[in-house]
Amino acid sequence: MVALSFERRGDVGVRSLVGMVCIPGGTFLMGSNDFYPEERPVHRVTVDSFWMDKHVVTNTEFRRFIDATGYTTVAQRSPEPSDYPEADPMLLVPGSLVFKRPVRRMPLHDYRAWWAYVAGACWKHPEGPESDLEGRDNHPVVHVAYEDAEAYAHWVGKELPTEAEWEFAARGGLQGAAFAWGNEFAPKGKMMANTWQGDFPWENLTLDGYEGTSPIGVFPANGYGLYDMAGNVWEWTCDYFRPRHPDDAPKPCCIPRNPKVALADERQAADGAVCHIPRKVLKGGSHLCAPNYCLRYRPAARQAEAVETSACHIGLRCIVRA
Ligand SMILES: [Ca+2]
Numbered sequence: 010m011v012a013l014s015f016e017r018r019g020d021v022g023v024r025s026l027v028g029m030v031c032i033p034g035g036t037f038l039m040g041s042n043d044f045y046p047e048e049r050p051v052h053r054v055t056v057d058s059f060w061m062d063k064h065v066v067t068n069t070e071f072r073r074f075i076d077a078t079g080y081t082t083v084a085q086r087s088p089e090p091s092d093y094p095e096a097d098p099m100l101l102v103p104g105s106l107v108f109k110r111p112v113r114r115m116p117l118h119d120y121r122a123w124w125a126y127v128a129g130a131c132w133k134h135p136e137g138p139e140s141d142l143e144g145r146d147n148h149p150v151v152h153v154a155y156e157d158a159e160a161y162a163h164w165v166g167k168e169l170p171t172e173a174e175w176e177f178a179a180r181g182g183l184q185g186a187a188f189a190w191g192n193e194f195a196p197k198g199k200m201m202a203n204t205w206q207g208d209f210p211w212e213n214l215t216l217d218g219y220e221g222t223s224p225i226g227v228f229p230a231n232g233y234g235l236y237d238m239a240g241n242v243w244e245w246t247c248d249y250f251r252p253r254h255p256d257d258a259p260k261p262c263c264i265p266r267n268p269k270v271a272l273a274d275e276r277q278a279a280d281g282a283v284c285h286i287p288r289k290v291l292k293g294g295s296h297l298c299a300p301n302y303c304l305r306y307r308p309a310a311r312q313a314e315a316v317e318t319s320a321c322h323i324g325l326r327c328i329v330r331a
């Protein structure tokens with residue numbers, strides 16, 4: 010396990026790069042043509058060098074931020090009734106999305122069968138008010154909405170990655186590989202990430218040893234020395250979601266450099282629905298990603314998430330641009 014220490018902004022006047030690795034810039038093939046439509050098309054992208062946290066942000070690290078600032082996360086605030094005109098006002102209480110494993114096989118079309126909005130669920134009560142972080146200091150912080158992720162990053166003097174930076178880093182120097190470590194999910198039978206094995210959502214075989222989140226650093230790092238770039242928790246990026254990547258540049262001179270999707274597009278959603286709440290890109294998949302439902306523990310995989318959403322499988326890691 011790598012010792013993590015973060016000097017607070019202002020304490021020493023410089024950001025600490027302890028616990029981070031330098032990701033050498035370069036041009037890579039972003040996206041995939043082999044899986045879900047939103048990952049298409051494969052196209053070349055160039056990113057400059059940057060530093061990235063080796064690990065996702067842990068509960069211990071997030072607690073330091075809360076203790077120093079008194080920050081209240083989105084999940085801990087009461088939702089504004091005006092933002093949810095359709096909702097029963099009785100249900101507009103602080104809370105967050107918690108996965109509840111059904112006891113038997115069920116149709117996969119309605120995710121409400123396994124997701125529950127739990128009043129009082131938040132980063133320090135991951136399953137609800139009765140739960141705590143006992144034994145989970147070194148687990149990723151969860152139940153962070155986009156605004157929380159940004160606030161944390163700002164406090165430590167860092168930033169959230171763009172989707173291109175995140176994907177470049179996740180690939181670990183491999184060009185076009187399906188996974189962060191190669192093309193085989195479990196090389197020689199070895200589990201490389203905390204995902205879901207078995208028939209989602211009712212049967213979790215935990216062949217990787219973990220039913221929910223796992224401590225940081227228990228699965229092998231990728232080629233750049235980054236842990237959990239696949240699975241464990243989804244990670245926020247600062248890009249707004251588009252349901253499709255741009256086409257590949259016709260000439261090398263036109264390859265996008267450090268692209269960032271900085272404008273929300275209300276018209277487009279993956280399912281064709283109009284979304285009024287802006288959605289950002291999540292990367293990397295989580296402990297809830299299973300081959301029969303969501304094969305998204307891959308660098309190219311992406312998911313749109315409303316900026317105000319928090320859940321038991323969404324966390325973050327930060328970068329520092331050179
Ligand atoms: Ca697992």
Ligand SMILES: [Ca+2]
Pocket residue numbers: 065237238239240241242243244292293294
């Ligand atoms: Ca992850």
Ligand SMILES: [Cu+2]
Pocket residue numbers: 294295297298299303304305
């Ligand atoms: Cu998934």
